[in-house]
Amino acid sequence: MSLLFLALAVAIYLLLASLLRTLHLYALRKKYTHLAPNxxxxxxxxxxxxxxxxxxxxxxxxxxxxxxxxxxxxxxxxxxxxxxxxxxxxxxxxxxxxxxxxxxxxxxxxxxxxxxxxxxxxxxxxxxxxxxxxxxxxxxxxxxxxxxxxxxxxxxxxxxxxxxxxxxxxxxxxxxxxxxxxxxxxxxxxxxxxxxxxxxxxxxxxxxxxxxxxxxxxxxxxxxxxxxxxxxxxxxxxxxxxxxxxxxxxxxxxxxxxxxxxxxxxxxxxxxxxxxxxxxLFLPRWKGVPVGGVVDAKTGRVRREVYAFEPWYVGESWWLSILKKWTGLGLWMGKPLPGPEFLSDGYLPEELGPKEFREKSRADVLADAEKMGEYARQGGGAVLGCPFAFGR
Structure with a gap:
């Protein structure tokens, strides 16, 4: 009897997963119907x-x-x-x-x-x-x-x-x-x-x-x-x-x-x-995967929580600090651990790229961002029909 209930539960779950994905796709098509002609x-x-x-x-x-x-x-x-x-x-x-x-x-x-x-x-x-x-x-x-x-x-x-x-x-x-x-x-x-x-x-x-x-x-x-x-x-x-x-x-x-x-x-x-x-087998994802990181409300700096290869801009948590001291290697499972050498205080968008450009570029980047914002408010390339003049 227990196997029967298990099989029934699995069947209901699979049916639910299929139904939710079908409804999700239907909702997407309906949502963008007005764009379908062009x-x-x-x-x-x-x-x-x-x-x-x-x-x-x-x-x-x-x-x-x-x-x-x-x-x-x-x-x-x-x-x-x-x-x-x-x-x-x-x-x-x-x-x-x-x-x-x-x-x-x-x-x-x-x-x-x-x-x-x-x-x-x-x-x-x-x-x-x-x-x-x-x-x-x-x-x-x-x-x-x-x-x-x-x-x-x-x-x-x-x-x-x-x-x-x-x-x-x-x-x-x-x-x-x-x-x-x-x-x-x-x-x-x-x-x-x-x-x-x-x-x-x-x-x-x-x-x-x-x-x-x-x-x-x-x-x-x-x-x-x-x-x-x-x-x-x-x-x-x-x-x-x-x-x-x-x-x-x-x-x-x-x-x-x-x-x-x-x-x-x-x-x-x-x-x-x-x-x-x-x-x-899977239900549609209700919550998006984490993108970016945690933004400091005071400074605007972003501290990442995940990384692919090296922990650039990843905050140095207390337990990672202990692990770093304990191992003495600065590595965990083959990957380096966060620290000041990886700018663990986070980043501002205008600071990204080679470190030697960090301060040198700041004023120009912020000025260009203001100009690009005005370009965007006028409709950007989609409306103006021409490239942003400061892009090259």
Whole structure:
């Protein structure tokens, strides 16, 4: 009898999970019915309200993972990697961790806070300031291609490895929002639709994506960062998993060794099993995943609570301090522990990026944020039809 009740409880739960996901999807379609005839009429502000739940509720796993593969894919463009290797911003063990964490924070500020918020304006202005330091060495088309990767890679990942494909209105929302970011970064010639962006990116890659030693240096530094926390005997397996996550055509351009076929099948199989489990076994997420960190009400500084590789801007709690003193190593499970060397007092958006630019850029960044705010109040690129003049 107990087995019967258990089977009945499981059946009811599975039915409930299926029903709630069906109702959730129905509600989404109904909510955006007015945009269905032409979703490109949505404003960047509307796009943000559609995009944010994808990032925090619907597909946080695939969104986070796809941004990492997008960065790796960007390293197959020698015109970009040659600059990265010459500045040593990515190829030294000490620099690669901070750059990776800063990149994640920039994306978080732009997507979670929105580009019209005070934090988003400052973060985007700081990105623009950093890019301006390299002048014409950062090409307009290279920037558009990186933008395309941040649009197209998450869409590809979600459609292939998530519990449901994206709705067309969601796909367009991702594009509209990132296109506005591109205009506020001063990019010119940005395609006007997501299909045009895909065609543009394919054409750009045909002429600009090829093997170079600078690609290898950037990819190797990043892959090493991914597997750094693993025990030595597991790093080979970790490298194989990372290789399996990279598109087959891109691997040789990065100097990444081709993984065994069985590794690719296992990785893709696990991702497929995860998608099935989320679709069939899990209830819809009621609460979004934590994004950003804790904001100090007095100073405005953000202390992060989670990190990927190195604890930059993570607050140093009392128990971590004890653990650090007890171990004497400053490491836990292969990862460094928070501390002053990782700026544990937190960050302001205008301080992100290389430490040597922290004070040097502050006045210019804050001034640009004010100007960009006025640009946004006039409607931004979506209304004005021209890039932000201070973006480059």
């Amino acid at each position: 979703p490109y009429t949505m404003t960047p502000q509307t796009a943000h309200t559609i995009l944010l739940p994808l990032f925090t509720h619907e597909f946080p796993f695939s969104y986070a993972l796809s941004t990492q593969t997008a960065l790796l894919k960007s390293y197959a463009i020698p015109s970009g990697t040659s600059l990265l290797t010459s500045t040593r911003r990515l190829t030294t063990p000490r620099a690669v961790g901070k750059r990776s964490e800063d990149t994640a924070i920039f994306i978080s500020e732009l997507l979670a806070s929105s580009i019209d918020s005070e934090r988003g304006l400052k973060a985007l202005s700081k990105m623009n300031w950093i890019h301006r330091q390299y002048g014409t060495r950062i090409r307009n088309d290279d920037m558009i291609h990186t933008l395309a990767l941040f649009v197209l890679e998450p869409l590809r990942w979600i459609d292939r490895f998530e519990w449901r494909p994206l709705l067309q209105v969601e796909r367009v929302a991702v594009f509209v929002y990132w296109r506005e970011i591109a205009l506020r970064m001063g990019m010119v010639g940005v395609p006007g639709t997501i299909d045009e962006l895909g065609i543009w990116a394919a054409g750009f890659e045909e002429g600009n994506m090829y093997f170079a030693e600078s690609n290898v240096a950037c990819a190797e530094a990043t892959v090493e960062l991914f597997v750094r926390a693993l025990p030595g005997w597991m790093r080979g397996v970790g490298r194989g998993v990372v290789a399996a996550l990279i598109e087959e055509r891109v691997r040789p351009l990065l100097g990444v060794r081709e993984p065994p076929g069985w590794v690719v099948k296992v990785v893709e199989g696990l991702l497929d099993v995860r998608a099935w489990a989320v679709r069939v």
